[in-house]
Amino acid sequence: MARLVVLGGGVSGHTAATFAAKWLGSAHEVVVVTPNAKWNWIPSNIWVGVGQMSKEEVTFDLAPVYAKAGITYKQAKALSLNPEGNATSNKPFVTIEFTAPGKEGTTENIEYDYIINATGPKLNFGATPGLGEGSNLGEHTVSVCTADHAVHASHELEKCIQKMKKGERQKFLIGTGHGMCTCQGAAFEYIFNIEHELNRAGVRDMADIKWISNESFLGDFGVGGLHMKTMGYAVSSKIFAESLFTERGVDWIIGAHVNKVESGKAHYELLDGTMGEEEFNFSMLIPPFAGVGLKAFDKTGEDITTTVFAPNGFMKVDANYAAGAYENWKASDWPKTYQNPTYSNMFACGIAFAPPHPISKPMSSPNGTPINPTPPRTGMPSGIIGKAVAHSICDKILKGENAPLHEASMANMGAACVASAGKGLFNGTAAAMTIYPVVPDFDKYPGTGRDTDYTFGEIGLAGHWIKHILHHLFIWKAKLKAGWTLIPE
Amino acid sequence: MAGKKEEANIKAYSQNFTTMTPGPFAKKMRTCVIFQIIRFIIINLKMLVVVSKSH
Numbered sequence: 001m002a003r004l005v006v007l008g009g010g011v012s013g014h015t016a017a018t019f020a021a022k023w024l025g026s027a028h029e030v031v032v033v034t035p036n037a038k039w040n041w042i043p044s045n046i047w048v049g050v051g052q053m054s055k056e057e058v059t060f061d062l063a064p065v066y067a068k069a070g071i072t073y074k075q076a077k078a079l080s081l082n083p084e085g086n087a088t089s090n091k092p093f094v095t096i097e098f099t100a101p102g103k104e105g106t107t108e109n110i111e112y113d114y115i116i117n118a119t120g121p122k123l124n125f126g127a128t129p130g131l132g133e134g135s136n137l138g139e140h141t142v143s144v145c146t147a148d149h150a151v152h153a154s155h156e157l158e159k160c161i162q163k164m165k166k167g168e169r170q171k172f173l174i175g176t177g178h179g180m181c182t183c184q185g186a187a188f189e190y191i192f193n194i195e196h197e198l199n200r201a202g203v204r205d206m207a208d209i210k211w212i213s214n215e216s217f218l219g220d221f222g223v224g225g226l227h228m229k230t231m232g233y234a235v236s237s238k239i240f241a242e243s244l245f246t247e248r249g250v251d252w253i254i255g256a257h258v259n260k261v262e263s264g265k266a267h268y269e270l271l272d273g274t275m276g277e278e279e280f281n282f283s284m285l286i287p288p289f290a291g292v293g294l295k296a297f298d299k300t301g302e303d304i305t306t307t308v309f310a311p312n313g314f315m316k317v318d319a320n321y322a323a324g325a326y327e328n329w330k331a332s333d334w335p336k337t338y339q340n341p342t343y344s345n346m347f348a349c350g351i352a353f354a355p356p357h358p359i360s361k362p363m364s365s366p367n368g369t370p371i372n373p374t375p376p377r378t379g380m381p382s383g384i385i386g387k388a389v390a391h392s393i394c395d396k397i398l399k400g401e402n403a404p405l406h407e408a409s410m411a412n413m414g415a416a417c418v419a420s421a422g423k424g425l426f427n428g429t430a431a432a433m434t435i436y437p438v439v440p441d442f443d444k445y446p447g448t449g450r451d452t453d454y455t456f457g458e459i460g461l462a463g464h465w466i467k468h469i470l471h472h473l474f475i476w477k478a479k480l481k482a483g484w485t486l487i488p489e
Numbered sequence: 490m491a492g493k494k495e496e497a498n499i500k501a502y503s504q505n506f507t508t509m510t511p512g513p514f515a516k517k518m519r520t521c522v523i524f525q526i527i528r529f530i531i532i533n534l535k536m537l538v539v540v541s542k543s544h
């Protein structure tokens with residue numbers, strides 16, 4: 001009997017674990033180690049953050065789902081990996097620390113034949129003074145990165161709405177809280193959902209809403225922007241983003257590294273080196289992401305963390321980490337199999353794998369401060385990669401160690417994204433987009449780097465309906481309800 | 490005031506002076522249920538093509 005251990009039960013790890021359990025059957029064991037008792041459909045946190053959904057609507061208990069799937073569930077967080085075993089055994093193992101009530105703080109070593117690291121991001125609030133401490137959100141801003149954060153954000157928003165109703169003008173500042181953030185799409189959704197809710201509450205005229213981000217142009221989204229075919233033109237996402245911001249009366253600051261946050265004020269440095277500050281009554285700033293801080297040790301107990309993980313804490317996989325300057329970047333730098341180059345039974349998927357380099361062009365201010373989006377790994381690629389990795393491992397277990405690995409390169413994969421711009425059955429809107437491939441391939445598609453036959457976007461009510469249907473479909477799939485395997489990632 | 494409401498947010502030589510802005514017809518169509526049902530079908534088909542190219 002082989003044992004596969006999946007670290008992280010989020011979008012990518014849950015996909016990998018559930019497919020592996022289905023393909024392996026009861027002859028082999030799948031173990032999931034994840035610190036939370038509940039699964040969270042993170043994209044819908046945006047609607048929780050404006051009071052349009054409850055925490056219960058975007059989360060569900062993992063234990064019954066894993067029991068149904070025959071998956072061993074450990075409510076714990078992984079601390080370290082021993083890919084060569086230790087002095088007394090050659091069997092690789094992972095050390096975990098339980099987070100489940102009653103067992104908090106106790107540790108256990110779990111031996112494995114294969115391991116998938118799908119631990120997602122550490123929300124690195126501590127990287128910006130005043131934004132938070134370590135992975136904990138500070139007191140000056142709100143967040144929508146977890147369901148609990150989003151509930152708190154909706155309460156703060158409601159307080160602002162009440163103040164506006166009493167005639168007190170409010171300033172909203174939404175965007176990224178550091179020069180090296182990703183996930184601009186989530187902040188984009190949140191700013192327009194807030195604008196929509198303020199309209200609904202009849203207080204829009206009492207609000208000044210401003211965007212602040214590390215993008216060098218509006219609409220970069222961490223993917224270097226995208227060109228969409230419209231009316232026979234290939235039109236940059238910059239034009240569409242600027243158009244929407246203008247239409248909805250939202251100002252923007254771009255190329256900004258937020259370097260300090262205090263009560264009611266954010267300080268920032270711009271790409272041209274100038275410094276500025278922006279006051280706010282309500283602010284949601286996405287933190288930068290890092291790896292969750294797993295350590296690795298060899299058989300002798302020596303620390304080999306830098307062999308297994310990149311400096312940002314994400315796990316090294318089959319990517320080209322030596323590509324160098326932007327001019328040298330190639331689509332082929334991006335990983336295909338997500339196998340660790342040192343230990344062939346270790347894989348990483350979703351946000352947990354170390355990308356070879358950003359997708360957007362690296363930039364820095366004359367003071368040397370890097371200010372550019374880091375690469376996003378959104379839901380669809382995270383799911384597809386999780387499934388491909390599970391497939392590779394299952395083939396190795398079922399067909400033999402030499403079974404070929406499955407490939408899922410982000411340079412050869414598209415993504416469908418639906419960015420909400422306001423919730424409502426008849427007055428909601430969302431930007432529905434597809435991008436192919438996610439990582440531009442300028443050799444294959446000179447000019448825009450993408451196939452404009454498969455890269456498109458439009459805003460409207462239909463996008464909102466799709467977003468709402470996807471909410472229910474993905475929770476249905478994650479709960480492993482009838483037909484779950486038919487719903488694509 | 491003879492200007493169009495949809496264009497009122499644009500400020501001369503500000504950061505939003507060089508973008509495009511939708512007129513009343515384009516905005517109406519975004520939430521026109523009949524039109525959006527058609528768009529719903531088309532967007533889903535387009536997304537399915539991209540999804541099938543990616544798996």
Ligand SMILES: Cc1cc2nc3c(=O)[nH]c(=O)nc-3n(C[C@H](O)[C@H](O)[C@H](O)COP(=O)(O)OP(=O)(O)OC[C@H]3O[C@@H](n4cnc5c(N)ncnc54)[C@H](O)[C@@H]3O)c2cc1C
Binds near residue numbers: 078
């Ligand atoms: C507000 C918001 C809105 C978003 N909206 C969209 C959207 O509309 N569309 C889209 O495609 N994407 C969206 N995304 C991105 C999407 O959520 C991510 O792409 C996706 O969650 C990544 O999956 P993952 O499995 O890599 O990470 P996660 O889903 O974050 O899962 C990581 C898991 O690992 C667990 N973990 C952490 N540390 C450890 C440890 N030490 N040991 C074990 N487990 C650990 C975590 O608890 C978590 O369960 C959004 C993100 C945010 C924050």
